[in-house]
Amino acid sequence: MQLSGAQILLECLKREGVSHIFGYPGGAVLPIYDAIFDCKDIKHILVRHEQGAAHMADGFARSTGKVGVCLATSGPGATNLVTGIATAYMDSIPMVAITGQVRTSAIGKDAFQEADITGITMPITKHNRLVKRVEDLPQALAEAFYIARTGRPGPTLVDIPLDVSRNLMEFDVNRDYPQQVNIPSYRPAGPTARVPDVQVRKAAQLIAEAERPVLYVGGGAIASGAQAEVTALAERTNILVTTTLLGKGAIDETHPLSIGMLGMHGTAYANHATNGADLLIAVGARFDDRVTGNVEKFATGARIIHIDIDPAEIGKVIQPDVPIVGDVKAILAELLKIVQPRPATAWNDQILEWKERFPLIYPNDGKLYAEYAIETVNEMFDYQAIMATDVGQHQMWAAQHFKCKRPRQWVTSGGLGTMGYGLPAAIGVQFANPDKRVVCLSGDGSFQMCTQELMTAAVYGLPVITIVINNRSLGMVRQWQEMFYEERYSQVDLQASPDFVKLAEAYGGVGMRATTREELRDALAKAIEVTDRPVVIDCVIPTKENVYPMIPSGQSIKEMMLRQDLEQVKASVHADAEQWSFADEERVLEQYVEAVHSAGSEDASGG
Amino acid sequence: MNKTSALLLYEQGAWHGGFFRVTNTIMSQIQQQHTITVLVENHAGVLARVAGLFARRGYNIDSLAVSVTDRPEISRMTIVVNGDHRVLEQITKQLNKLVEVLKVVDYTETASVERDLALIKVNAEPHHRGELMQIVEIFRGRIIDMSDKTFVIEVTGGTDKLDKIIHLLEPYGIREMVRTGIIAMARGAKTATRSGRDMD
Numbered sequence: 001m002q003l004s005g006a007q008i009l010l011e012c013l014k015r016e017g018v019s020h021i022f023g024y025p026g027g028a029v030l031p032i033y034d035a036i037f038d039c040k041d042i043k044h045i046l047v048r049h050e051q052g053a054a055h056m057a058d059g060f061a062r063s064t065g066k067v068g069v070c071l072a073t074s075g076p077g078a079t080n081l082v083t084g085i086a087t088a089y090m091d092s093i094p095m096v097a098i099t100g101q102v103r104t105s106a107i108g109k110d111a112f113q114e115a116d117i118t119g120i121t122m123p124i125t126k127h128n129r130l131v132k133r134v135e136d137l138p139q140a141l142a143e144a145f146y147i148a149r150t151g152r153p154g155p156t157l158v159d160i161p162l163d164v165s166r167n168l169m170e171f172d173v174n175r176d177y178p179q180q181v182n183i184p185s186y187r188p189a190g191p192t193a194r195v196p197d198v199q200v201r202k203a204a205q206l207i208a209e210a211e212r213p214v215l216y217v218g219g220g221a222i223a224s225g226a227q228a229e230v231t232a233l234a235e236r237t238n239i240l241v242t243t244t245l246l247g248k249g250a251i252d253e254t255h256p257l258s259i260g261m262l263g264m265h266g267t268a269y270a271n272h273a274t275n276g277a278d279l280l281i282a283v284g285a286r287f288d289d290r291v292t293g294n295v296e297k298f299a300t301g302a303r304i305i306h307i308d309i310d311p312a313e314i315g316k317v318i319q320p321d322v323p324i325v326g327d328v329k330a331i332l333a334e335l336l337k338i339v340q341p342r343p344a345t346a347w348n349d350q351i352l353e354w355k356e357r358f359p360l361i362y363p364n365d366g367k368l369y370a371e372y373a374i375e376t377v378n379e380m381f382d383y384q385a386i387m388a389t390d391v392g393q394h395q396m397w398a399a400q401h402f403k404c405k406r407p408r409q410w411v412t413s414g415g416l417g418t419m420g421y422g423l424p425a426a427i428g429v430q431f432a433n434p435d436k437r438v439v440c441l442s443g444d445g446s447f448q449m450c451t452q453e454l455m456t457a458a459v460y461g462l463p464v465i466t467i468v469i470n471n472r473s474l475g476m477v478r479q480w481q482e483m484f485y486e487e488r489y490s491q492v493d494l495q496a497s498p499d500f501v502k503l504a505e506a507y508g509g510v511g512m513r514a515t516t517r518e519e520l521r522d523a524l525a526k527a528i529e530v531t532d533r534p535v536v537i538d539c540v541i542p543t544k545e546n547v548y549p550m551i552p553s554g555q556s557i558k559e560m561m562l563r564q565d566l567e568q569v570k571a572s573v574h575a576d577a578e579q580w581s582f583a584d585e586e587r588v589l590e591q592y593v594e595a596v597h598s599a600g601s602e603d604a605s606g607g
Numbered sequence: 608m609n610k611t612s613a614l615l616l617y618e619q620g621a622w623h624g625g626f627f628r629v630t631n632t633i634m635s636q637i638q639q640q641h642t643i644t645v646l647v648e649n650h651a652g653v654l655a656r657v658a659g660l661f662a663r664r665g666y667n668i669d670s671l672a673v674s675v676t677d678r679p680e681i682s683r684m685t686i687v688v689n690g691d692h693r694v695l696e697q698i699t700k701q702l703n704k705l706v707e708v709l710k711v712v713d714y715t716e717t718a719s720v721e722r723d724l725a726l727i728k729v730n731a732e733p734h735h736r737g738e739l740m741q742i743v744e745i746f747r748g749r750i751i752d753m754s755d756k757t758f759v760i761e762v763t764g765g766t767d768k769l770d771k772i773i774h775l776l777e778p779y780g781i782r783e784m785v786r787t788g789i790i791a792m793a794r795g796a797k798t799a800t801r802s803g804r805d806m807d
């Protein structure tokens with residue numbers, strides 16, 4: 001049958017199993033939207049901003065492991081996708097972005113709404129392609145999906161000029177859509193690739209020899225679906241597991257062998273464990289600077305086993321003793337066949353002792369804090385909610401306190417740290433998981449970067465619950481200015497925000513405000529009852545709360561700041577003073593920051 | 608080890624197993640010029656991808672030559688880069704990640720022939736022409752154009768040879784010069800396009 005490029009596109013998407021397209025129309029994609037008009041099998045979600053479409057596709061992908069799909073018109077539509085594509089790229093999320101382009105004869109002529117989107121996204125896609133002939137479209141799409149989901153996953157982009165989606169071609173998806181993709185220059189390791197057994201044996205040997213091993217698990221373990229293997233390895237060897245921001249859920253975080261996140265805002269015990277280890281087993285992790293701080297001083301006593309599907313990660317930051325390239329799940333399965341069981345040792349006791357000595361704490365003065373809100377989410381949703389976050393202090397508090405029982409329960413922008421990600425990502429998650437509850441934990445700054453997507457949630461009747469941790473401030477930046485810029489608070493006071501309760505109502509959602517612990521519990525209880533529209537809970541917390549522990553950027557475990565130390569200083573100042581006042585609080589912080597961290601920080605990048 | 612001694616040792620920073628990493632750092636600091644050959648699919652935009660990768664990751668290109676090969680679907684880039692062992696390893700791996708890159712071969716440690724070609728427009732006053740022709744002769748170059756004031760000299764060879772002749776011609780006044788950049792090929796029967804191992 002003669003089909004247009006646009007119809008062929010939809011046929012191919014169907015064949016790829018695409019159920020949802022997040023998109024926004026425009027001139028260059030008119031033929032595609034005309035085909036969508038007739039398309040029954042794929043649901044098109046009309047967003048309010050293309051950035052939202054990209055983040056929704058990303059959230060859809062993170063929560064399922066499937067390829068997320070977004071669609072935008074040429075020029076401004078395509079450039080609006082850029083932040084979302086970059087976000088997915090940094091976190092290795094499988095996504096296919098489809099953009100319209102001006103007709104082929106106009107390309108390069110600065111035509112209306114022309115932007116060189118393949119040029120623009122070259123450094124933030126795994127691969128991209130401008131399709132110049134309708135005959136090339138099926139192959140281009142097949143490759144885009146194949147590349148996005150295989151090997152180390154990532155976003156790809158297919159740019160389709162107006163005339164290509166309009167042109168007709170004889171096409172039968174069963175006959176003409178490539179069954180298999182064969183790209184000679186692209187040979188990713190897959191779950192069935194041969195595992196380098198010599199390396200695996202060496203790894204088993206190192207594990208057998210180690211006295212103080214630690215498993216350091218990242219997003220690669222989630223991508224390859226290796227939770228069972230990670231857990232089995234930990235249990236067999238009694239090695240404690242720390243995860244990265246993206247590795248959350250690679251082991252049940254309520255498991256006794258889980259010691260939470262490591263790195264800049266990781267738990268003190270996870271950081272002590274990694275830095276005190278004599279063997280670090282890095283699984284699908286990339287020694288990011290937020291994990292290592294000063295690389296020269298990171299885990300100096302440890303030998304390193306580095307398991308990753310991307311050869312370029314091996315030796316990029318740290319030279320491992322035993323590199324193993326391949327699919328994490330497959331490699332761990334091999335390792336499990338030969339690794340010797342080991343009992344829990346004094347090292348386990350040591351880490352657990354650190355855990356007891358330096359637990360994650362927040363003030364127990366009965367006031368409402370973000371940490372409390374997050375713990376209440378754990379509890380009230382019975383550890384079953386999927387959490388999407390924005391970026392800032394609230395994200396780090398969530399990383400510390402939200403407990404994943406399983407992978408893909410945690411959706412956050414790690415590598416790029418994209419404010420505005422949370423709400424649209426949560427919407428994408430909700431589309432993919434209609435039967436699960438989705439909580440978006442946001443900040444009053446971040447929430448205002450993609451608030452418009454509340455309308456999308458309302459139109460489609462999605463009961464996404466957004467908790468806005470409202471500190472009237474760009475909290476994370478404020479924290480850095482407080483600590484490293486002598487409290488010269490520059491442009492971090494938001495001064496005013498819309499009334500989030502009324503805002504939610506204006507969009508057709510439910511709005512509630514919580515200023516106490518009880519109000520928060522009530523609001524959440526009410527939110528759980530809402531099943532057909534978005535809920536926003538304005539969760540008001542004190543402005544001057546900081547995220548602890550903190551290892552300042554580019555520094556090491558020696559410079560780790562703990563809330564425990566802060567409380568101690570507080571207590572001593574308190575003992576001297578007749579009455580506790582706000583000024584004391586300031587003085588305490590000053591003393592504390594000076595004492596613990598006189599050196600300051602060389603790197604001024606907040607997050 | 609009991610738990611208090613483990614903690615003490617840790618807190619004193621006295622656990623030293625960092626030997627491997629230290630030696631690696633020293634080894635890797637030796638800067639060297641590398642000639643690498645990159646075989647790529649002959650698609651539009653591939654050069655931009657490769658060049659973009661170098662720019663974005665902060666690798667410097669000393670020279671770059673691109674051409675067709677004996678197989679029309681494959682292009683060949685010869686790139687000269689400066690860097691230590693680790694930088695080169697990263698460059699190779701990152702190049703291999705580009706979907707259109709088929710193969711990356713580093714010729715630094717292989718027996719190979721390398722050639723660069725230069726065209727040099729040099730002042731050639733009548734009373735200097737004899738000397739100039741001698742220099743060209745010694746370097747097995749050719750004079751391929753001649754005017755009443757200038758010669759255009761063509762010379763091929765390795766980087767050193769070209770640098771030398773350029774140095775010798777400088778006193779006469781070089782008006783213009785262009786070099787193709789190094790191209791390289793392994794000695795013997797081994798070929799980059801058909802056999803040999805992928806570098807990874």
Ligand SMILES: Cc1ncc(C[n+]2csc(CCOP(=O)(O)OP(=O)(O)O)c2C)c(N)n1
Nearest residue numbers: 392393394419443444445446474475476607
């Ligand atoms: C798009 C974007 N712009 C700027 C930043 C820098 N940044 C990191 S955290 C932060 C403050 C976030 O404020 P808010 O959302 O209120 O969260 P809080 O830190 O107060 O919890 C900023 C501005 C960023 N990460 N992303």
